[in-house]
Amino acid sequence: MKRFSASMVLIILAVLAVAQVAMAQPFGVTTENGTQKTGTGTTATSVAITGGNVTEVNITAAQITGRWAGFWGSITAGINLTDGVQTFYAWTVSNVTGAAVYAVNGSVTDWDLMQRANDTHMPVNLQGEATDNFNNTFNSSETFTVGTSRSIDNVKYAMTWQDGVQGTLLKSYALTTSDTNAEIFAAKAVGDADSFINGVEADFQLIVPAQSAYATPYEFYLELP
């Protein structure tokens, strides 16, 4: 083994040996998802930084913001997921209504420690006075529930757009955990709802903070209803 210098923080394994025993093809599954768009808005500036890649889950009417990014998609049984060998599988969640999709940045050790988030749990750039700060974006609150097993009071949420106007179904909630302070953004799934794109359906739409300099990673979970 050759070692050229001392290791630091981040470790990457670039490659793994192809094993000498027979193995299945590595597989990857891609969920169906929408194309993120950058609108032109009423202002003259198109934001070219990472945070500018925001879906049209508009925060304010026709305003492009550099502080938020979005995810949207479907998780219904009707969606076929491809694996690495081009075989289609049907997601077995037969009824998604009541399910929740979570985008998590950080570590969740105990899901029962989820609690509502406020602006102090957000990145610094969302705590200021900008019109698209956290409080102005997640400007409503209600009890966040998942089936009968989860209920968190006064959770701030942002109402995302559907068919080009502010909708009434697809909400994005802001949560965190009391032990690890992970950023958790949740969406309660609604089967085949109108998405922000006219004529296209989605089960969830999420808004998440976007750091302007670098991409912020998220892991996605589905809580079964």
Next chain:
Amino acid sequence: MMLYSGLNDQRGIFLNSESIIGITSRITPADSITMFESTDTPLIRRAFGQLASAGFEVNEEVRSSNFNLDLDPENGRYLLVSTSNYRLALPIAAYAVKTNSWVLLVDQDNLDEVANRIEDASQVIAVGNFPRDVLEAIEPSFTEWINNNNIYTDSEEIASRFGEIPSVVITDGSTLEAEFFTTPNPVILSGYNRIIDDTITFLQENNIKNVVIVGNKLSVVGEQIRASSNKEISVFIKFGQSSTQKLGRVYALTMYPMPMPTLKITVNRVIYNPIKKELIAYYNNLGNVGTYTLTTMTVKVDGDEIGSASDEDVIFLGAGEVLPVAYDLDIPIDDIDENTIVEFYTSFGIQPTELDAFLTMTNKFGPPFSLTLELEEIEEDPAVITLDDVAYYLRYKRIGMDLTNNVTTPVYFNAKIRNLIVNGLKKDLYTEGELIGGEGATVYIPIELDDIDLEENRNFDITIAYGSDSSFLFNSIEKKLPFRTEGSAGIVGFVTSIVGEGSIPALIGLIVVVLIIVTIVVVKRRKR
């Protein structure tokens, strides 16, 4: 490498394809990067060059042909698992991170190295079964051995060592994902598309409130947990990853398949024989390892059940075997048409106590597996064969079964030997073939038994299915014969295999005479 990252509280990323984007999409130029590359057959050679081209600086490059040994921190704390038990490696990995231990994957190739490393270690916890020849070398160093002869129970016992736990991670053990090395919670095993009853019991008895399932392929397991627990256990399926650079796209998790045998069965056809009032299902093992199955089935016409049948005991299918199994069932012939289907609820696995997968239709995750019932009259088969003798041949390391075909036409057969102790572990053997009409033959199954196996094996437990048609092996022989050996191993065995075992005393005498003659000749020549 992933364990190394977990022990050092660092983020590990691995490739599962030849695209460097699998890495670059998840790091930033501000990250400090150490690259580990296999010297054998990496997916991408000299990947650091590609990273550099993409604007990333690699601080350190580490190459090895055996990271499992080379990254060992050698702190005297080890967890051992056999390479034949890869599925256990993931529950063990989570425990290793918790206890700051290193996991060593043990097999014949690295046995000496592993035995040396653990000899003076302060903690050596072995998990699961090991072949005898491996066990003999490492067992003296064990400080503890977790072995319930059941990988699910083993994983649950490891989980119990985490203390009071609000949450567990569930995997079927077939793929590696970063969650297993970063979670502070225990990892337990489930079936591929079936949760074992004992696992549900474990979750309930330990008051587990939340379960994280890694990979959407196991979502059916999640739904089973929800149903079995009356929705008292919350289930989170980790299904995707992305970043704010990804333009809204959610991508699959980065997962890597563990080296495992291929388990796959199907039912080729199902027919009803009105002559014998039997339903016959043709099970086919499409995998590369012997598999056990257990089936319950129902016969339906337009959704209404008209009959049912089930196995009384698990059935063993050798790799590649097609086995017709007959079930007594009285169905009116008039009820059988193109709308008559048979729904199979078939569970299967590599151990009779680990039937951890359901047979499903293509693109479905749960049972039943359905086939149209065919109607076919099958007369009594006149084929008759006898099993005359069976023995283990020491010299040739194989089992030989003497079979005789008592009819004048060819007879097809498959033969199984159940629960033979091989290298300390029970194993089922399988072979198939054809017997020429009116003749006998010795059918061989190669297998190597060590000295202790020869002492521990008491019987040959043999089942032979046979018939005049290779598609209809409905006649059978079931016999338990005393275990015995033939011949000797080594040079004596070699010679006696030529001249016959009964000639040993005469042969020895001949050898002695020859040696005496040679000695005399040599002495006389020296004197001259």
